[in-house]
Every structure is written in C-alpha cells, then in structure tokens.
Amino acid sequence: MTLEEVSEGQVVVKSLWGGFGQRRKLLSLGIYPGEKIRVIQNSAFGGPVLLEVRGVEVAIGRGVARKVEVENLKK
DSSP states (O other): GGGGGGGEEEEEEEESOHHHHHHHHHHHTTOOOOOOEEEOOOOTSSSSSEEEEEEEEEEHHHHHTTTEEEEEEOO
C-alpha cells in the first residue's frame, strides 16, 4: 500500500518510487526505506498528508504520498 492509502497510524517505509528529484526530496524529509513514520492525518477529501517523521511534523502532497510504499506496523 502507499502513504496515500493509510488513514492514520504507524507505518514502516518499504520503498520509494519516482525520479531522482522526487526521491531526493523524500530522503531530505527523513522518509527512506526502513524508517518508521506516523500518519497523523490523511483526509479522504484530498489535501496534504500530515506525517510525523523523527519527531517532526511534515506535510506532503497526495501525489508524493502515492510514491511511498509502506507497510502497517503490528500493534
């Protein structure tokens, strides 16, 4: 699944898709394979996806969120 499909909760990043610039932007935000992140808000009505990455809140667009493959963490 991708970040765009996660409503809320902890996930681990599996892979990043897109071109060099897209991946570089995600890496600069601390979003890289193996990293655990928390989806704070992902509205079904569109708008950015709000994440917590290493204790910092970041917002990414839905198009970018489609490029991040993730897996839910077991509770």
